[in-house]
Amino acid sequence: xxxxxxxxxxxxxxxxxxxxxxxxxxxxxxxxxxxxxxxxxxxxxxxxxxxxxxxxxxxxxxxxxxxxxxxxxxxxxxxxxxxxxxxxxxxxxxxxxxxxxxxxxxxxxxxxxxxxxxxxxxxxxxxxxxxxxxxxxxxxxxxxxxxxxxxxxxxxxxxxxxxxxxxxxxxxxxxxxxxxxxxxxxxxxxxxxxxxxxxxxxxxxxxxxxxxxxxxxxxxxxxxxxxxxxxxxxxxxxxxxxxxxxxxxxxxxxxxxxxxxxxxxxxxxxxxxxxxxxxxxx
Amino acid sequence: xxxxxxxxxxxxxxxxxxxxxxxxxxxxxxxxxxxxxxxxxxxxxxxxxxxxxxxxxxxxxxxxxxxxxxxxxxxxxxxxxxxxxxxxxxxxxxxxxxxxxxxxxxxxxxxxxxxxxxxxxxxxxxxxxxxxxxxxxxxxxxxxxxxxxxxxxxxxxxxxxxxxxxxxxxxxxxxxxxxxxxxxxxxxxxxxxxxxxxxxxxxxxxxxxxxxxxxxxxxxxxxxxxxxxxxxxxxxxxxxxxxxxxxxxxxxxxxxxxxxxxxxxxxxxxxxxxxxxxxxxxxxxxxxxxxxxxxxxxxxxxxxxxxxxxxxxxxxxxxxxxxxxxxxxxxxxxxxxxxxxxxxxxxxxxxxxxxxxxxxxxxxxxxxxxxxxxxxxxxxxxxxxxxxxxxxxxxxxxxxxxxxxxxxxxxxxxxxxxxxxxxxxxxxxxxxxxxxx
Numbered sequence: 183x184x185x186x187x188x189x190x191x192x193x194x195x196x197x198x199x200x201x202x203x204x205x206x207x208x209x210x211x212x213x214x215x216x217x218x219x220x221x222x223x224x225x226x227x228x229x230x231x232x233x234x235x236x237x238x239x240x241x242x243x244x245x246x247x248x249x250x251x252x253x254x255x256x257x258x259x260x261x262x263x264x265x266x267x268x269x270x271x272x273x274x275x276x277x278x279x280x281x282x283x284x285x286x287x288x289x290x291x292x293x294x295x296x297x298x299x300x301x302x303x304x305x306x307x308x309x310x311x312x313x314x315x316x317x318x319x320x321x322x323x324x325x326x327x328x329x330x331x332x333x334x335x336x337x338x339x340x341x342x343x344x345x346x347x348x349x350x351x352x353x354x355x356x357x358x359x360x361x362x363x364x365x366x367x368x369x370x371x372x373x374x375x376x377x378x379x380x381x382x383x384x385x386x387x388x389x390x391x392x393x394x395x396x397x398x399x400x401x402x403x404x405x406x407x408x409x410x411x412x413x414x415x416x417x418x419x420x421x422x423x424x425x426x427x428x429x430x431x432x433x434x435x436x437x438x439x440x441x442x443x444x445x446x447x448x449x450x451x452x453x454x455x456x457x458x459x460x461x462x463x464x
Numbered sequence: 465x466x467x468x469x470x471x472x473x474x475x476x477x478x479x480x481x482x483x484x485x486x487x488x489x490x491x492x493x494x495x496x497x498x499x500x501x502x503x504x505x506x507x508x509x510x511x512x513x514x515x516x517x518x519x520x521x522x523x524x525x526x527x528x529x530x531x532x533x534x535x536x537x538x539x540x541x542x543x544x545x546x547x548x549x550x551x552x553x554x555x556x557x558x559x560x561x562x563x564x565x566x567x568x569x570x571x572x573x574x575x576x577x578x579x580x581x582x583x584x585x586x587x588x589x590x591x592x593x594x595x596x597x598x599x600x601x602x603x604x605x606x607x608x609x610x611x612x613x614x615x616x617x618x619x620x621x622x623x624x625x626x627x628x629x630x631x632x633x634x635x636x637x638x639x640x641x642x643x644x645x646x647x648x649x650x651x652x653x654x655x656x657x658x659x660x661x662x663x664x665x666x667x668x669x670x671x672x673x674x675x676x677x678x679x680x681x682x683x684x685x686x687x688x689x690x691x692x693x694x695x696x697x698x699x700x701x702x703x704x705x706x707x708x709x710x711x712x713x714x715x716x717x718x719x720x721x722x723x724x725x726x727x728x729x730x731x732x733x734x735x736x737x738x739x740x741x742x743x744x745x746x747x748x749x750x751x752x753x754x755x756x757x758x759x760x761x762x763x764x765x766x767x768x769x770x771x772x773x774x775x776x777x778x779x780x781x782x783x784x785x786x787x788x789x790x791x792x793x794x795x796x797x798x799x800x801x802x803x804x805x806x807x808x809x810x811x812x813x814x815x816x817x818x819x820x821x822x823x824x825x826x827x828x829x830x831x832x833x834x835x836x837x838x839x840x841x842x843x844x845x846x847x848x849x850x851x852x853x854x855x856x857x858x859x860x861x862x863x864x865x866x867x868x869x870x871x872x873x874x875x876x877x878x879x880x881x882x883x884x885x886x887x888x889x890x891x892x893x894x895x896x897x898x899x900x901x
Contacts, residue, residue, distance in 0.1 A: 191501075191502060194477050194524065194525040195522070195623040195624060197525070202622070205605055210587075216474040218585070218586075219587075220577070220584065221474070221583060222472065238500070239501075268502065268519065269502040271507040272507045274510075277506055277509065281506045287729070288730055289729055290499065313522070359629070359634065359812060360635045386621040390620030390634065
């Protein structure tokens with residue numbers, strides 16, 4: 183199977199993660215990926231095209247349309263390609279006009295009015311979320327896609343204990359500390375959203391003592407529902423596990439500046455993202 | 465007659481192109497232009513300051529560790545916090561991991577294919593056949609992975625690390641895990657030396673045909689590292705003129721007084737100069753300005769380097785060899801850091817956030833990186849990122865122009881120009897996602 187990686191506007195983290203999976207992949211089959219391979223274009227004989235990054239400029243859009251016509255299958259990889267990601271923060275109401283005015287000076291690729299996920303322009307066969315997806319996910323994706331079908335939540339891979347009798351009543355502010363490396367971060371009063379985030383990442387952040395910020399997106403139970411359903415679910419989980427005022431949780435979750443938004447909702451400009459069928463999300 | 469030729473550049477981080485302007489058979493200029501932009505300095509305005517260490521690593525997936533730590537240090541500066549020593553060591557280890565990862569990637573995945581006349585390292589494997597070097601890509605991946613495993617161990621995850629927090633680090637490093645890592649490093653070190661030796665030979669071979677591309681014009685080297693440990697950042701920047709006639713130091717907070725920033729119409733990246741001259745940061749700057757790397761094998765390599773090329777050595781092609789010396793140095797450093805206690809003791813100190821201005825300075829693989837935050841009501845009022853690739857932009861263009869002249873004559877343009885432009889750019893290992901952010 184010949185595959186290629188089209189890099190749109192992003193940070194190259196997804197490509198670096200793919201490179202880390204290199205031991206287990208046959209990278210001689212990599213037909214195009216500007217970070218590693220010098221080739222001017224996606225060639226015609228490609229089976230699978232992985233697209234990383236969001237559509238930020240007119241050049242991104244042209245490259246995406248041109249490449250999509252040449253390949254058999256398209257997989258949106260990483261948060262930027264799936265929901266706009268960090269560059270989508272430029273779409274925030276209070277910043278957007280200023281941002282576009284600044285950026286669209288001079289003889290450079292033109293910024294589009296919004297940073298968009300790739301499925302707004304081309305048909306996507308599968309989504310591989312994560313910021314970035316961990317190397318193990320690429321190995322499964324490229325060697326044995328069937329093994330990616332069933333997913334659960336990050337807690338399943340985290341393994342921190344959730345004793346019933348421990349019920350924090352305050353939400354830990356800003357700076358994170360891991361007071362007990364065995365104890366669930368929610369039980370430490372931290373805004374960890376691993377309880378409803380798709381697993382597959384190996385829970386690397388909460389296991390290292392840092393709360394999950396939801397970069398893999400909602401679990402299968404929530405993925406076909408809207409953002410409110412996700413928030414409601416998180417609030418009810420906090421109610422079950424802690425004595426923290428649900429109003430505080432709700433406010434913290436819905437703060438437009440919370441990192442969760444950064445990874446999942448590029449809807450600052452009032453566009454509802456189309457819901458992706460769970461069969462397509464890996 | 466005026467001609468403009470464009471070359472997209474691959475095997476670097478991000479989207480950029482080289483433009484060569486030719487007039488009546490003479491190269492007028494060669495420019496290096498960044499073609500992507502996300503607007504971090506703008507969209508971070510109004511965001512809570514405490515989110516910076518999670519958000520700003522996303523400036524770049526290659527250099528995320530540097531951004532993670534620079535952001536934490538900028539906030540610590542604003543809040544008046546000093547992290548405990550053990551946290552400083554763990555952050556140091558994270559940065560060493562990043563250096564190993566980056567130098568291995570640049571050396572073996574970005575530039576080695578040029579030296580083997582291949583379009584990628586995987587293609588080079590096929591060209592050479594197994595008997596020559598074995599599978600280079602497999603070896604390169606194994607060496608590179610030591611770097612990413614070090615970042616994971618110290619930083620929680622290797623692309624956008626999470627473990628540095630304002631006041632220290634979230635948690636320590638388990639002694640057993642450190643011992644396992646040391647064993648891996650010990651195995652990787654001879655492999656890395658072996659591959660670097662091959663690389664050194666290939667570089668000499670390439671230099672025989674195309675030279676080392678030294679220009680005579682003066683410039684400044686720029687570093688922010690300890691003279692006896694180039695993996696250890698210091699809290700000031702040193703500028704040294706290429707003829708050694710002048711050395712200037714300044715703190716991160718004073719950068720705007722010392723560096724001139726130039727905006728251009730056709731690139732999303734600006735360019736920096738110092739005293740109206742170009743700047744060279746990155747590996748060659750470090751290896752020229754330090755006394756010694758402070759570890760035995762790397763010191764041996766640097767001595768050999770200095771005997772062969774002099775001190776300071778200015779040829780562009782030597783950036784790559786310096787990266788190799790730093791790769792070995794990084795592996796040795798990581799090994800000794802892992803012998804220290806990273807498990808027991810105070811990992812972080814209490815923090816009381818306050819408004820104000822903070823600067824964070826780290827030596828990223830590409831040179832000194834500064835983060836600057838103005839905080840008001842706990843929110844970012846203004847964010848500034850001073851990026852090493854931006855410092856190198858004038859030097860890149862100077863080197864591109866020198867090189868292009870060799871391929872252009874009055875009656876013809878040599879077809880090798882395309883490749884040669886790539887060689888020059890890759891020697892500087894620019895990072896476009898960082899440069900434009």
